[in-house]
Amino acid sequence: MANVFDPIYLDYMATTPVDEKVAEEMMRCLTLKGNFGNASSATHVYGWRAQNTISKARELLAYSIGATPREVVFTSGATEANNLAIQGAARFYAKKGRHLITTTLEHKAVLDVFYALEKEGFKITLVRPNSEGIVSVEAVAAAITPETILVSTLWVNNEIGTIQPIADIAALTRERGILLHVDAAQAMGKVAVDLSQIPVDLMSFSAHKVYGPKGSGALFVRNNPRARVMPLFYGGAQEQGLRAGTLATHQIVGMAAAFQRAKAEAKADLKHIKALNALLLPGLLALEGVTLNGSTDQRVPHNINVCFQGLNAEALLMSLPEIAVSAGSACHSAEEEPSHVLKAIGLSDLQARASLRFSLGRYTTIDDIQRALKAISREVQRERDLAGK
Amino acid sequence: MMYNEQLLGYLQKAVAKPLWSEDKAQVFSAEAGIKDSGAWLKLYCHIEGNTILDLRYRVLGSGYLIATAEWANAVLTGKSVAAAQSLNASCVIEALNLPPTRVYCAQMLVDVITKIIRQAI
Structure with missing residues (x-):
């Protein structure tokens, strides 16, 4: 509980406190008395329990965003999810084209990835918003070239809270056969997120903006039509080979519980x-x-x-x-x-x-x-x- | 960025005392910076003989600049002109623990005081 002398917290877009019920669920996956096993340990009950818990969390999270469980890749946060989506897609589709589009409204977790790819030889275009902080679908369309392989835009801006016309941009990119990545770190819990209704290919999520734990995120990777990304690093077959490393059961459970509560509330x-x-x-x-x-x-x-x-x-x-x-x-x-x-x-x-x-x-x-x-x-x-x- | 408590103390004490008429005898004023650039300081000193009897200011800028102006009020009021003359930017930076990006606050204060002393002596 906050101390009565603590300042009034009006910085919820920076981060949110973990919901008490979410924290309780996370605690159940940490200690000897709880579900502490490694989900990759296939030889004993501790591993099976952890895998089962993660499967349920994956289903819960997928349901809350209108996706299927197979389309969810757990990450350490939205920054990693953005990197996996943008770097991963750029590298996978590089033979098809080397032009990438994003906007000047993006978080640095997207902009800096674009600048890094530019240094690698990709051509980037930054689309400007209008004075209201909205990027028009026409401006995105004007930036598309035959070489364009990816458009990346945020959904809700983290600084000014403006909502981008994601459905319109998604319709455009789908029509042109270009991959669309959406940074939805600030969108979950603020706008209705239903990936069964909008043709976005890749979408990044964060748990700590929705009363979940820090250090937990996810990337939605559409299965049909299938979006492909290259992994950022190697060392295990977890997450369909897209994200190596022992799955953080408590973080995943916390994220799923937070997303479920965000949808319910x-x-x-x-x-x-x-x-x-x-x-x-x-x-x-x-x-x-x-x-x-x-x-x-x-x-x-x-x-x-x-x-x-x-x-x-x-x-x-x-x-x-x-x-x-x-x-x-x-x-x-x-x-x-x-x-x-x-x-x-x-x-x-x-x-x-x-x-x-x-x-x-x-x-x-x-x-x-x-x-x-x-x-x-x-x-x-x-x-x-x-x-x- | 964490702010030091001493600096916050001066910032919170800062108050816009009513100004004297600029044509009042023994009141000297000078300014530094430009209002439109977002960093501006104007100091008014009531000096009689060799003593700074009172100091008032108007300031626009970061909390560091406001705190610097209030610090000047706290340390120079009642002091001799010679004491004010000995003030340099390093003293201000050290006293307020100003970070490198805020050194300009100390320089602005020293500029203003130097201009005032030139008028007064």
Whole structure:
């Protein structure tokens, strides 16, 4: 339980606490009393039990995303899943073509993979979003060449929460016979994910954004029509030879339980988050010089990214010990450079440095929002006074 | 990035005290940086004789810059002009434990104080 003196946590897009019930399920796979065996140990009951547990978790996770169990490859997180999808597909289909497409809105776990492949000789195109933070299907279509083998885009942006038109992009890539990878690390639990309905070939998932454990992720690899990827490393036949290494039973069980709960609680979670958003967003926009970054309607309500025009977000962060929020993506918020996502939607360096991301979650309360707004209002006024505005 | 407690202390103490009229005798002011660039500091010092009686400021920028301005208020108020003259960027960096990327805060403060002392003596 959080200490009463701990800051109000409004950084759920950075990570979420593990759900208590998920943690209980994970604990059952760790100790001597529990299901601790190695799923690859085929000669004794400990191994059989672990394999059985993983099979059930795989079924559960597959069901929660509208896939079949065979289409799920467990990884150490979305970063690895993105690498496996992009590097793996690029290398597998390199003889077919060497052009790859992604967007300037991506997380570094995708962008950096593209830059690495560019150094290997692949040609890359980065499609720009509009000022709302949405990449149009027309812009993707315009970037396609006869050499294109892969399009990769995120579904929900981690910094500004905008929702990309995945169904339209998937229809386009399927029609053109190009593989589509979607980074859905931020999508699960926020938008309806049903892979039986959208023709995406590869999709990356993360557990810790959905009240599951850190260090656990998965890559969906479509079986029909079959998408192919080369493994990133070797050393075992686990995960159909795509991901060598002993399966982390507790992590996999935790991820599956978290995904099952996300699907089961989707309506209740969404209602709760919308109520919080309906309080926080107008409260922030009522402050002088505050504007919303990204689309007002094509975004998840979990995310509010605002620009405090004429102020410095870092100064606000430092002056607000009562709340835990992020200036940009948590994965690179320690860097000095302004957010590449905010710059991609047309913000100046100064505006990007004046922006903060608030992200809401299952455990955020109305009281949290009221207290946060009071603190933010106080600090914004103080810093405007200090700046002589 | 972790912030040190001393720096946070100065940042949290920072307050926009009412400014004196700039044409008031014995009040000297100077600024550094550009508001539109996101880093700007203007210092006002009430100096009588050889003593800095009071110091006020307006600042726009990171928490480090705001803390630097408040630190100057805490250490220079009541001190002699000679003491202010001896201040250099290294002292400020050490006192506030500024990281390398925030050294400019110390340089801005020293620039401003130097300009003010030039006017006052």
